[in-house]
Amino acid sequence: MKVAWAGSREAFQVSDRMAKLVANDPVFEKFSKPMLGRKELFKNTLRKAAYAWKLINDLRLTEEEAKWLRHYIDEPNYTDLHWEMFVPAIEGQGTKEQKKKWLPLAQTMQIIGTYAQTELGHGSNVQGLETTATFDRQTDEFVMHSPTLTSSKWWPGGMAKVATHAIVYARLIIDGLFHGVHGFIVQLRSLEDHSPLPGLTLGDIGMKFGHGTYNTMDNGVLRFDHVRIPRNQMLMRVSQVTKEGKYAQSDVPRQLLYGTMVSVRQTIVADASKALSRAVCIATRYSVVRRQFGSRNGGPETQVIDYKTQQSRLFPLLASAYAFRFVGEWLKSLYIDVKQRLEANDFSTLPETHACTAGLKALTTAATADGIEECRKLCGGHGYLISSGLPELFAFYVPACSYEGENVVMMLQVARFLVKTVSNLGYKQPVGTAAYLGRVTPLLQNNCAVQTAEDWLNPDAILEAFEARAARMVIGCGERLAMFENPEEGFAELSIDLVEASLAHCQLITVSVFIQKLNHEIPGNGVKRSLEVLCYVYALFLLHKHQGDFLATGYLTPKQASLANEQLRTLYSKVRPNAIAFVDSFNHMDHYLCSVLGRYDGNVYPKLYEAAWKDPLNDSDIVDGIQQYVQPILKQKLHYAKL
């Protein structure tokens, strides 16, 4: 199962080696993080990032190993933006010459970059950005300027204190004419003494949600006061500005300017399963240790994992972790394919890839953030302790619902793709993830054939149910949209239904990828049978949760919906015997989990007790402030009593 989770034996070995490397090195200790102040926390992160870079070089780690190393260090920092956004932006949007100049500097970290797109006034609406880049023909330069307060760049990670360079997105102006938003490579700091370059105002935007997690990152604010950069620092793969000031667009679609976001959204989907599996691992192990009620004849009480209600909350999350792992793996292969095509100037699969990355990013991050919080509740009161590992994990993870495309905004992008696909149905056969929309007639006409609960243990029945639900919702939206004279008005009016239809489409993708995975690549029959159970749990849980959609579209009868639920409950008892094996297969080490409740050895209570005594408040019996602020109250009380 560990191999199935990792994707291959080699992938397992690489991640396992890096997990152990991090866990066994005292530099990467992280239990004390919550006690550190912001400055110490930040410096500590800088120290770890520098040490990690040394390890990567000394041990000659491959790119894959370096990624895993950074992952297990488990602290957001400037290198995330450098490797995940700055470098890919140059790779995807730079010309050959630009790549030749900038990539070697970035890849050896002689420069450190960030991605400065979002502003105080605009994040989702990229075309609404206000920073300007005005071409000056006399000097062959662009003048970068922040004309308003709301044009201040706001959020870029690593920008406040570390990055020496940034890809800055700004409106291009030539001879007073706007040419849309483009990316520019801008140096922010001196490579000698690290001070901000003249004309730039740089700072940190302040503390964020949680304590020891995202506050390790220096998210920054940046303002330009007429800062000049050479013309050749505009990323020019998509459009070019000549030294005469002529603006030209190549055959490459404008959307490629957004390519870095596609790349990171793909990574975010791949990472969702890591965060969810971490929470599920903690909650499952603890649910086996924790006992409440049910003692008979003085025997042990019931393990809370044996309560049906606990199982009904926990096991769908366990199944979701596996579903997200497989859909992340699938999306990565789709992305690798589109990347190769883009390099060869084949843009045909970009719209579908954009819809998949946007939609799956929204689906997986929302479910993961909610799932982590549910796991915290599944651990009862102890889940609220920082030492459970769950509050900090939630604080770390939840911004994923907003960054890299706010989730609702992303689902609306999926809706645009689906509406377009439906309106082209007469003359263009949909392919890939939208292929089912080419079979609308049977999907709209045929109804579910399930007659018993066992009938739901059938991938074809499940797939058809999800296809019919998505097709009916999408087609329904298409028909209602057609009644509007102004399509944009119609889109806005129907946006709630469109987001629901997009979710149905994305859930269909996750379910069908899980089923495909079972049909092809599972090593060993026992593993395959166990994963089949999880696949059914995932699908039937979604069916139960969204049964309103399945019933309202008329595909299922209420009886068939309740048979699905009956089967789901039966499946929980099949998950139970393997629950611990399923979470051990994630191969999460205690260091990575950073949780007293999720310890591999189950030694929860002594370690909880021990952890409590490490709190600074327990350094002495009478702490600072007691004499000054508590004792006077106690004495005052005495005074009133005398009165």
Ligand SMILES: CCCCCCCC/C=C\CCCCC/C=C/C(=O)SCCNC(=O)CCNC(=O)[C@H](O)C(C)(C)COP(=O)(O)OP(=O)(O)OC[C@H]1O[C@@H](n2cnc3c(N)ncnc32)[C@H](O)[C@@H]1OP(=O)(O)O
């Ligand atoms: C460190 C902890 C991390 C934990 C998790 C692990 C992950 C590790 C990985 C990386 C670490 C990074 C850490 C996160 C740092 C965060 C960074 C950021 O947030 S960067 C900023 C991100 N900003 C956004 O995402 C902005 C969202 N907005 C947009 O993308 C666009 O504005 C829009 C909403 C899509 C609208 O675009 P536009 O105004 O142009 O209008 P439309 O008319 O809707 O679009 C025109 C056509 O273009 C198509 N389109 C849009 N986007 C794309 C795209 N990306 N690719 C291809 N095509 C695209 C759109 O569909 C339209 O098509 P048609 O309808 O004309 O066919």
Ligand SMILES: Cc1cc2nc3c(=O)[nH]c(=O)nc-3n(C[C@H](O)[C@H](O)[C@H](O)COP(=O)(O)OP(=O)(O)OC[C@H]3O[C@@H](n4cnc5c(N)ncnc54)[C@H](O)[C@@H]3O)c2cc1C
């Ligand atoms: C931790 C973190 C790290 C970040 N790192 C970076 C970074 O490195 N670089 C960078 O450039 N940016 C970064 N960002 C910024 C991030 O990309 C934006 O916050 C994100 O894109 C969301 O945009 P917004 O803040 O403008 O949200 P808004 O768009 O203002 O969203 C507010 C609300 O409005 C709704 N809404 C907006 N538009 C629509 C619409 N058309 N239809 C319906 N509803 C709508 C949304 O659903 C949401 O509910 C980071 C953000 C965070 C939280």
